Amino acid sequence: MTLHILTTAPTSDAARQVEQALNAGDTLLLIEAAVNAALNPQWSCWTQSTYTVLLLEDDLVARGLGDIAKTHQLATVNMDGFVALTEQHEQSVTWY
Amino acid sequence: MTLHILTTAPTSDAARQVEQALNAGDTLLLIEAAVNAALNPQWSCWTQSTYTVLLLEDDLVARGLGDIAKTHQLATVNMDGFVALTEQHEQSVTWY
Amino acid sequence: MDYGLLVMGAPYSDPAPHSALRFAEAVLARGHRLAGVFFYHDGVHNASSLMTPPQDELNLREAWKALHERHDVPLDVCIAAALRRGIVNEAEAARHGHSAYNLEAPFELTGLGQLLTLQQRCDRFITFAS
C-alpha cells in the first residue's frame, strides 16, 4: 500500500500521472494546489472507489475552500493525520 | 495585432488560457516546452485558421523534434525571425 | 520511527518548504525522530543566509536552523545543485575565488550519496516538491 501525495492542481500533468500509478487500496492525499480538487466533485479521483482520497485541511482552509469541501462531503485530514498516514504506509511518492 | 508567446506544453493551463486570448490575425509563437506541440498535428491551435502558429526552430531542434515538425508540415522561425515578429507586432504577451 | 525529508522547492517561490516545515513539526510532535532533511533542486535556496524576507514574514532558513538546534536534525544540501544556483559555503567560495559565501552551519554541503543513505536508513522518507 502506497501513500501518493499530489501537490498540483487536478488539471496538471502530475494529476494525470498519479492516476496511472495508483493501485487498489492506496491512499491519495491532496495538498497545496491539489486541494483545488475540492471544487469539482466530478473529478475522476473522487468518483472512483478503489483507492482513498483525502484533502489536507490546513491547505484547504488557507485557500478558503473548507466550506466547499464540506458541502461536497469530501474527507479531510489535518497535519497530524498526514503524519499518521505516513506511519500507516511504508512507501510514499510525491507528484508535483 | 498581438504576438502571443507560449512557453509551456500544449497540455498546460497556460496553453488553454492563450487560446482564450487569441484574436483573428494574431500570431502564436511556440518556444521552449511549447514546441512539444509539433508532435500533435491534431492540437486545436494547429487545426484552426484564424491566427498564425509558428514554432521556434532553435528550441525544436534542441529537443530533437525538427524532423517531426517537417513531417507534419508545421511552420518554424529562427531567433532572427522571432525578433522580426516582435518588430511587426506592437504588442506581445507571454504565457507560461 | 525515523523520518527523512527531501525538500525540492525554494522558500517564498514555492509552497514545498513551507509544507515540509509544518510536516517536520508534526512528525516530532507525534514522537518520531527526524533523521535528516536533504535539500535538492531549488530547495538549496532554503539554506541561504542572505535570505531577507519582510519583517512580518517567517525567515525559513532561521526556522530550519531552529529545528536543528532543538532536535539535532542534520540539514544537508546537495553541493552540485547548490553551486549552480549561487549557494556556496566558505570552503567552496575560497576554491572558486568568491569573496563571500551564503551557506553556513548547521547547513552542510554534501553529495547526492547522502540523499540515498538517508532514504535507505529511514523508516519513512517523504518528498516535498510542488
Added chain:
Amino acid sequence: MDYGLLVMGAPYSDPAPHSALRFAEAVLARGHRLAGVFFYHDGVHNASSLMTPPQDELNLREAWKALHERHDVPLDVCIAAALRRGIVNEAEAARHGHSAYNLEAPFELTGLGQLLTLQQRCDRFITFAS
C-alpha cells in the same frame, strides 16, 4: 527600435533566462537598442555573483554582464523580489546585518516602478518566463 525585456526565471532551473539572452543577442544583431533588462520573480537569481556552474557551462550572470559591457544595457533587479530570495547588494547587506552580499554592479537593485518605466519607454517589451 528600443526593446525592454522582463526576465522571470532563474538560470539552470528555468529556460526563460537562456531564451532571453539568445533573444537579446538577436535583437542587437538586427540593429535595435536594448534599453534595459528587468529581473523579477525568480529572475533575480540571474544577478547572483556566487553562481558557480560547472566549468563546461555558461555562467549566466557573466553573460548578462558581458551584454552590459558591450552594449551598455541596464540590468535592473526588483529589490523586494531579490531580498526575499537571498539576493542582496552591499548597502542592503549592511542594513540587514549580513556580513556578505551577492549582487554588485552592473546589476542594480531597484523598485518595481523601474519595470513600469521601462515598459512605457520602450517600443517593444518582451517577457521571458516559463
Added chain:
Amino acid sequence: MHASEDFLVVIRHAPHNASWLREGLDAALVAAAFGQSVRLLFMGEGALALCKKQQAGAPGQKASLPTIDMLEMYDIDQLNVPERTLNELNLGLESLVDGVSTLTDAQVSALFSQNRPILNF
C-alpha cells in the same frame, strides 16, 4: 502606448502557490500608484485569489486577501473573471469577494486586441 487604455494585469496563479500572485498584485499596485488606470483579469487558478474565505497559509506564507482588499484604495475597481474560468473551476460568484465582474469569451479576447500595456503573471 495609448494612455487612454487601461493597464491590464493578468493573474493566473493561485494563492499560496509560488509568489506569482503576490508579485503580480504588487505590480498592479505600483502601476496604480503611478497613476495608471489598472484592470485586473483573474484567469484559471488565478480566480482562487478572489475566494473570500481565504486565510494565511503555512508558516511564512502570507495571506493574499488583505492585498485584494487593498486594491480599492488604489482605485483598482475593475476585477474581471472570465465566465469560462468560473465554469471550469466550478466556482460560484457568491464564493468570491464583492465587486467582481464576469466577462464573456469575446470580452476576454477583446482585452488582448487593444493596444495597452499588459503584464501577465
Added chain:
Amino acid sequence: MHASEDFLVVIRHAPHNASWLREGLDAALVAAAFGQSVRLLFMGEGALALCKKQQAGAPGQKASLPTIDMLEMYDIDQLNVPERTLNELNLGLESLVDGVSTLTDAQVSALFSQNRPILNF
C-alpha cells in the same frame, strides 16, 4: 527496504526545461554507483528525454542525451516508458534511443505497488 527490488527513478520533466531531468538522472547515476539496481521510468513529457535527435539547447543549457547514453555504462539498462505516454504524446518508439521498453497500464501501476525506494522527478 528490500534490497532485491529495483530502485525506481521516475522522470516526468522534459529536457531543457528546468533542471528536473538533469537532477533526476544524476540521482539515478549515484544510486547505480552505490550498487543499486536502478530502473528508470519516463512518464509524460519525461519521455522526450529519450528522443534520439536531441541537441544542446540555448547557451548554458547542456544536452541531456550524453547522460542518457551514459546510463548503460552504469548498468542502468531498464529504460521504461508507459505505452500510454507514447500514445498521448503521439511519439513513436522509433524516435527514441535504443533499448527502451514500453509498459502497459498494469505494469506501470505495479511498479508503485512493490516496496522499493522511489525518487520521483
